[in-house]
Amino acid sequence: MLREDVTDAIRAAVFEELAAVGFARMSIEGIARRAGVGKTAVYRRWKSKLSLVLDLVSAFAAQGLPAPATGSLYGDVRALLEVAAHALRHPVASQVIPDLLVESARNPEISDAIKAALLDGQRGVAALIVRDAVARGELLESTDADRALDVIVGPLYWRLVVVRSGLPEGYLDEVARGAVAALRA
Amino acid sequence: MLREDVTDAIRAAVFEELAAVGFARMSIEGIARRAGVGKTAVYRRWKSKLSLVLDLVSAFAAQGLPAPATGSLYGDVRALLEVAAHALRHPVASQVIPDLLVESARNPEISDAIKAALLDGQRGVAALIVRDAVARGELLESTDADRALDVIVGPLYWRLVVVRSGLPEGYLDEVARGAVAALRA
């Protein structure tokens, strides 16, 4: 029987190593070292660096994403932004997510895992938000849910991950208001 | 005297290598191999992988960014989007830029170079667009240029680099219209 505390230590070490040096530079020796564990313990569980990361990302996907239903388009958008900002402000996540996204451009397996873990969930939430708003008469039926997601999450991602400047007071409110206006246009 | 054709071959090879394997995995041996050049020729010019990349990025920065002045906010936004989309659709650029952005989170020198080469230019353009629009009465004086840039470029970056789906017909028009509406809100 594999010891679960060792498994957990390895999983945690992978996250830390991923954040510290990135997928490309990450080594199994480094993971074992950080976890305070023998290399054998790692190889006994996973056959490669890739399967280790795929396993972690998939576990993340299983969590699912709560769909906001506040009763108004603005409320839903604002709630989605809140969740996204919360995730992207975690120092580990804000390092790991873009790193894996870049890697996924070169590795179809990572790409699939990321899509399933993050993007598909967000697409689904966006689709629900748009559907409800259309039912309420807040948006036209022709509104494209994917473009809605772009308009809602894009500015936040750009600021937090690309430009890497902070979130000023009231920024999420402004972006939410702007996104609603953009979708109505 | 260093031969210029050799220098150019190395520069080109760095770009290709950067796009193919990313900064983290890129090696000087690999660059020399790709350029069809001895390792010595590389070390005679640059002292490390980092200085090689910094040199290239800085050269890119020197180009500058044309500031649109179409006479309307929508026209300016649309023009800025056109330039950005053109850059991000180049397969090399769409691979290299996010890669260096991720790397810049770990390396202040890369971060500074990227800021100077890309972000500062875009911030300046956004500031000009906002200033003109305010003068025309299209926007309030209180409009924040940085947030404007987020709203304009964010959705495009999200779609082209993060989600990596294509640009549907008329997408740039819609985003431009949406961004203008968002800024007015």
Added chain:
DNA sequence: CGACGACGGAACGGTTGCGTTCCGACGTAA
């Protein structure tokens, strides 16, 4: 209590890249 299996640790041979040092060939400028 005895057998089993996972544990950390050390070592294996092999690969890759580092940064440096030589070499002989070539081209150019004095």
Added chain:
DNA sequence: TTACGTCGGAACGCAACCGTTCCGTCGTCG
């Protein structure tokens, strides 16, 4: 023609990591 400097190429010793194998130890089942 001679002298110099760059060229590509090969080799250097060094370091890191690969994936595997073999230990002796320890905890847990049966």
